[in-house]
Amino acid sequence: MARPKIALIGAGQIGGTLAHLAALKELGDVVLFDIAEGIPEGKALDIAESGPSAKFDAAMSGTQDYADIAGADVCIVTAGVARKPGMSRDDLLGINLKVMKSVGEGIAQHAPDAFVICITNPLDAMVWALREFSGLPHEKVCGMAGVLDSARFRHFLASEFDVSMKDVTAFVLGGHGDTMVPLVRYSTVAGIPLPDLVKMGWTTQEKLDAIVQRTRDGGAEIVGLLKTGSAFYAPATSAIEMAESYLKDQKRVLPCAAYVDGAYGLDGFYVGVPTVIGAGGVERVVEISMNKDEQSMFDSSVEAVKGLVQACKGIDDSLK
Numbered sequence: 001m002a003r004p005k006i007a008l009i010g011a012g013q014i015g016g017t018l019a020h021l022a023a024l025k026e027l028g029d030v031v032l033f034d035i036a037e038g039i040p041e042g043k044a045l046d047i048a049e050s051g052p053s054a055k056f057d058a059a060m061s062g063t064q065d066y067a068d069i070a071g072a073d074v075c076i077v078t079a080g081v082a083r084k085p086g087m088s089r090d091d092l093l094g095i096n097l098k099v100m101k102s103v104g105e106g107i108a109q110h111a112p113d114a115f116v117i118c119i120t121n122p123l124d125a126m127v128w129a130l131r132e133f134s135g136l137p138h139e140k141v142c143g144m145a146g147v148l149d150s151a152r153f154r155h156f157l158a159s160e161f162d163v164s165m166k167d168v169t170a171f172v173l174g175g176h177g178d179t180m181v182p183l184v185r186y187s188t189v190a191g192i193p194l195p196d197l198v199k200m201g202w203t204t205q206e207k208l209d210a211i212v213q214r215t216r217d218g219g220a221e222i223v224g225l226l227k228t229g230s231a232f233y234a235p236a237t238s239a240i241e242m243a244e245s246y247l248k249d250q251k252r253v254l255p256c257a258a259y260v261d262g263a264y265g266l267d268g269f270y271v272g273v274p275t276v277i278g279a280g281g282v283e284r285v286v287e288i289s290m291n292k293d294e295q296s297m298f299d300s301s302v303e304a305v306k307g308l309v310q311a312c313k314g315i316d317d318s319l320k
């Protein structure tokens with residue numbers, strides 16, 4: 001059986017890391033697409049030349065031609081611009097919306113059966129726009145953010161409790177911005193919810209609140225340190241987790257920006273929610289019950305994303 005084909009649209013920091021991880025995990029053959037001449041070709045060749053030492057079998061290629069993504073099983077989109085210190089993700093909306101248009105059209109024409117994972121920011125609005133421009137089925141287009149935000153939350157919690165990250169679970173829902181909602185009640189160490197760990201004296205409410213805030217600011221913390229761009233190792237690893245679940249029909253329960261139609265009181269809207277990802281794409285949106293505070297934080301986050309979607313409609317007439 002032929003290996004799956006993975007198209008990476010954008011061969012920058014995240015795109016290159018995605019290609020490397022996909023090769024190391026032997027998820028399939030990789031095509032890197034970018035408008036910057038030489039970059040996708042150079043990264044593809046460099047990674048291919050690591051194959052004999054890393055011992056993977058995967059073909060790697062780079063291109064500026066959308067025809068080369070033909071028949072891709074998975075497309076992961078990082079094309080566009082990343083923020084620098086002093087900018088918010090939302091400042092990228094105008095420039096990255098134009099990029100989503102060309103990417104959406106390229107995918108629609110050459111890889112209409114692919115499972116598409118958008119990473120480009122501002123994430124929730126960009127995944128919505130990419131779906132609109134591509135016209136692909138909603139369950140085949142989703143956005144990566146919740147896996148990353150939850151991984152950051154899990155990392156901070158594991159450090160605070162001095163336990164393995166493997167035993168920490170967490171869910172971060174809502175939009176991928178300052179309003180994201182780390183769900184403390186649904187986050188656990190070995191199944192023990194965080195509020196119980198406060199009662200058990202493992203941490204204090206103040207420390208937990210600080211970790212929640214650090215999670216919300218997780219992207220900005222890295223931007224402030226790197227200065228030239230934003231995070232790429234953890235974002236790429238998160239998207240690979242989603243792609244693997246699709247390609248291997250693992251049916252992982254992962255938070256991602258999915259099209260929510262009916263659940264959470266939403267009628268046809270992209271925002272971060274827990275989902276099941278399998279061979280059918282986003283096979284299920286998992287609707288969890290929220291208390292008043294959680295619901296109100298989620299509602300504010302949805303409102304913030306709605307504002308960005310409106311802004312997209314104001315920029316591009318074809319989105320109305």
Ligand SMILES: NC(=O)C1=CN([C@@H]2O[C@H](COP(=O)(O)OP(=O)(O)OC[C@H]3O[C@@H](n4cnc5c(N)ncnc54)[C@H](O)[C@@H]3O)[C@@H](O)[C@H]2O)C=CC1
Binds near residue numbers: 015039083119121229
């Ligand atoms: N959803 C999330 O959780 C995260 C999202 N991001 C976002 O991911 C995006 C990519 O980040 P990086 O890889 O660090 O940026 P980068 O600047 O290293 O790479 C972006 C690549 O896109 C290419 N590009 C620009 N316009 C294009 C077009 N029309 N078609 C094809 N390629 C095009 C550029 O040539 C560049 O190589 C940014 O928007 C960033 O904000 C970053 C981290 C996490």
Ligand SMILES: O=C([O-])CC(=O)C(=O)O
Binds near residue numbers: 082089176218223230
């Ligand atoms: O903060 C950024 O600009 C990139 C991003 O979305 C993240 O790392 O969460």
